[in-house]
Amino acid sequence: MPQAPTLPTRPVRAATPLSSRTAVNAVLLMFAVNGMLLGGYGGSLPSVRDRLDLDATQIAIMLFSGGLAGITTMQIGGRLADKIGARRIVFAGLPLLIAAAVVLAFAPTYPIAIVAGLLFGLGNGAMDIAMNALGVQVEAARRRPIMSRFHAFFSIGNFVGAGVVLVMAKALGITGSGIVLPVMVTLAAIAVAVLVLLVRIAPEAAVVSHSTDGGARTKIPAMAWVLCLMSMAFGLSEGTAVDWSSLHVTDVAQVDPTVGALGLIAVSGFMVIIRLFGDGLVARFGRRTVVRYGGACAAVGYAMVALVSSLPLLVVGWALVGFGVGMIAPQVYAVAGHLGGGRVLAVVVTFGYATFLAGPAIIGFLVNHVGIQHAMVVPALLCVGVVFLASTLPKTDADLENARTAR
Structure with a gap:
């Protein structure tokens, strides 16, 4: 009995390794x-x-x-x-x-x-x-x-x-x-x-389980809620920098709005710079230290823009804000993802995203009541809070792995 002809099969695309x-x-x-x-x-x-x-x-x-x-x-x-x-x-x-x-x-x-x-x-x-x-x-x-x-x-x-x-x-x-x-x-x-x-x-992503060996659903780890607090703090701080820096420089330095845009340029430019080089800092000093110094740097920057009025110093202050907040988000999100996959990441990012959206409006309310310079004290204090909360982060990736497997 003659065999049926075999149809040519399409070659299967080899999965891209995650490490490549x-x-x-x-x-x-x-x-x-x-x-x-x-x-x-x-x-x-x-x-x-x-x-x-x-x-x-x-x-x-x-x-x-x-x-x-x-x-x-x-x-x-x-x-x-x-x-x-x-x-x-x-x-x-x-x-x-x-x-x-x-x-x-x-x-x-x-x-x-x-x-x-x-x-x-x-x-x-x-x-x-x-x-x-x-x-x-x-x-x-x-x-x-x-x-x-x-x-x-x-x-x-x-x-x-x-x-x-x-x-x-x-x-x-x-x-x-x-x-x-x-x-x-x-x-x-x-x-x-x-x-x-x-x-x-694009690589094939791994599937992440949130069930114990007995089938019970694992709880969101307590550390995730600390990460949420940090996410809210830098969300408001970053949102304020993006939406208010140009207006702040324009009003405080009494310059043309096109010159005032230097505030946002400083924030955005230095945020990109630190993110391009941030991985080397994390490899050398660890996530906890990088987040801690990022919070301190942003706090100093916000303190400067709350106190000074000359254009050069204001631009330096906003550059420090961009330099500082640029260090924080990637590491907080990385810890959340390593700790509990997309589920924990979704919770942490949502808190930061919501605060990023609402924060500028909150600052706008404060600007109307206390003035644009005094309003910058609030994100300065929140960045100080990030410095203290950073002490709860795992010191090394090995500690993070232990925290993930222990939950």
């Missing part, structure tokens, strides 16, 4: 494209406001809706990342961000812009947790710190995304509301190309 250089590059791309899309979104908001004739309240509602959506998918994405692998959650979140960029590009009305904001929040919440969880697994597989560099590429991507708005406006000679469509479509196209590449090179 390719895996590192894939996660760097994830952080960079996430930052780029969010930077383009933030940089396009003034033009969206002009195109749809929105007021400050409508913009705030749009951002708040996206923030709530992000918090929701952070919780869902963190748990799913542990159950089915963080790689899959990244590939669920990134298409949502791309869709958000396209919807915003063509949004003809405010309700459609709200939909775009919701899509940005849903996509970012899921992708944020998943790429951090995957980054933690790559770091664990390589057995040396790398989370700081991942976060540096997010900051670089954020800068590029916002910069595309200015570059394209100048190159195309378009100003005002007309720039939204070409910018968002361009960023979406770049993100699609990155997504196609990531499908080929």
Whole structure:
């Protein structure tokens, strides 16, 4: 009896090892494209406001809706990342961000812009947790710190995304509301190309169990709640630096707003610098020491901007703030991920994200009542709190591993 012809089989793609250089590059791309899309979104908001004739309240509602959506998918994405692998959650979140960029590009009305904001929040919440969880697994597989560099590429991507708005406006000679469509479509196209590449090179993430040998569900470790407090402290401090530094320099130094932008430039620039070199510091001194000195550095910076008024000293103060807060988040998130995977990471990141969103509004309330310089005392005190809370962090990665296995 003749045998049936055999059909050619498609070769199975070999999984990228978590410890490989390719895996590192894939996660760097994830952080960079996430930052780029969010930077383009933030940089396009003034033009969206002009195109749809929105007021400050409508913009705030749009951002708040996206923030709530992000918090929701952070919780869902963190748990799913542990159950089915963080790689899959990244590939669920990134298409949502791309869709958000396209919807915003063509949004003809405010309700459609709200939909775009919701899509940005849903996509970012899921992708944020998943790429951090995957980054933690790559770091664990390589057995040396790398989370700081991942976060540096997010900051670089954020800068590029916002910069595309200015570059394209100048190159195309378009100003005002007309720039939204070409910018968002361009960023979406770049993100699609990155997504196609990531499908080929992104590593397969490990599945994380939260059950004991007897089948009982493990509790979230007590250390996670300390990490949440730290996350809230640096979330407000970082949010204040990003949203208030330029206004602070403008008002206190009595300079033109374009000169006042030096405050945000100092914060962003020094945050990127320390994140690019932070992994070496962690390898040499440990996460506890790096977080402690980061909190101290940011506290000194905030104390300076609360006390001085000359432009050079204000810029130095904000540079110290950026230098300090840039050290903290990657290490706190790394400890959370190593301690309890995506589930613990989701809890810790959510606290920081919520405070990052609400913090600038809290500072705004204080500015109205005590003035912009005195308001900076609050983040200064919170950064001092980070210094003391850092003493609870594991001194070495071996101590962190013991804390993880002991729970």
